[in-house]
Amino acid sequence: MRQENPRRRVGIMGGTFDPIHHGHLVAASEVQDRFGLDEVIFVPTGQPWQKGHTYVSPPEDRYLMTVIATASNPRFATSRVDIDRPGPTYTVDTLHDLRASYGVDVELFFITGADALSAILSWKDADQVFDLATFVGVTRPGYELSDAHLPRDAVRLVEVPAMAISSSACRDRVRGGKPVWYLVPDGVVQYIAKRGLYRNGPVEPPR
Ligand SMILES: Nc1ncnc2c1ncn2[C@@H]1O[C@H](COP(=O)(O)OP(=O)(O)OP(=O)(O)O)[C@@H](O)[C@H]1O
Numbered sequence: 001m002r003q004e005n006p007r008r009r010v011g012i013m014g015g016t017f018d019p020i021h022h023g024h025l026v027a028a029s030e031v032q033d034r035f036g037l038d039e040v041i042f043v044p045t046g047q048p049w050q051k052g053h054t055y056v057s058p059p060e061d062r063y064l065m066t067v068i069a070t071a072s073n074p075r076f077a078t079s080r081v082d083i084d085r086p087g088p089t090y091t092v093d094t095l096h097d098l099r100a101s102y103g104v105d106v107e108l109f110f111i112t113g114a115d116a117l118s119a120i121l122s123w124k125d126a127d128q129v130f131d132l133a134t135f136v137g138v139t140r141p142g143y144e145l146s147d148a149h150l151p152r153d154a155v156r157l158v159e160v161p162a163m164a165i166s167s168s169a170c171r172d173r174v175r176g177g178k179p180v181w182y183l184v185p186d187g188v189v190q191y192i193a194k195r196g197l198y199r200n201g202p203v204e205p206p207r
């Protein structure tokens with residue numbers, strides 16, 4: 001028998017996206033396919049309180065780069081929910097807000113790279129977030145993917161094509177006058193140049 005109104009399956013890819021790069025996009029695409037998600041919402045952070053570097057580009061620039069990067073995929077979208085909420089960005093708020101906007105008939109999957117997954121217990125209200133979404137930890141070159149520190153059955157682990165790209169490396173390259181073509185989408189290369197992002201940023205400690 002055909003199921004009426006099946007629950008919508010929505011992925012959430014949260015990130016500072018300063019800038020968004022192909023590592024983020026490949027991870028989201030792979031998880032969308034693996035879990036048969038109806039859509040993946042990219043959610044740029046407002047104030048990423050745990051980022052080690054002090055300077056983060058304006059939220060509007062990071063939001064627009066994310067819109068540009070996701071525009072060509074009909075299953076990708078970008079949300080302002082975190083950049084429009086004042087104060088530090090906490091995933092517990094992101095999940096409450098998105099759940100409220102979709103209503104009860106939604107199943108949320110929050111996608112995190114191996115590095116973010118390893119730090120999840122330091123997040124605000126970490127004990128609550130696992131009740132609001134299924135967490136999907138994805139592989140990332142240079143980091144070990146493990147859920148040994150997390151509640152049983154709270155997390156799914158997924159291997160994604162290895163993309164040894166980071167936003168900090170992209171920023172370093174722009175500051176050093178090197179190209180970022182093919183590390184970030186073409187439109188994002190052009191947006192960075194048009195807005196003069198990262199040219200004069202601070203030298204960041206190696207990660
Ligand atoms: N190359 C990658 N492969 C898989 N996951 C990634 C990759 N890059 C980032 N992620 C994941 O995407 C999410 C958002 O990452 P973020 O926007 O902080 O990018 P970043 O490259 O880690 O930035 P930075 O170098 O400035 O710290 C995090 O969950 C992170 O683990």
Ligand SMILES: O=C(O)c1ccc[n+]([C@@H]2O[C@H](COP(=O)([O-])O)[C@@H](O)[C@H]2O)c1
Nearest residue numbers: 014015016045048050089090091123124
């Ligand atoms: O909720 C928290 O306390 C928290 C702390 C650090 C990171 N996060 C979320 O994790 C995602 C990746 O963050 P980042 O800083 O690695 O770009 C993004 O959606 C953040 O809002 C969430």
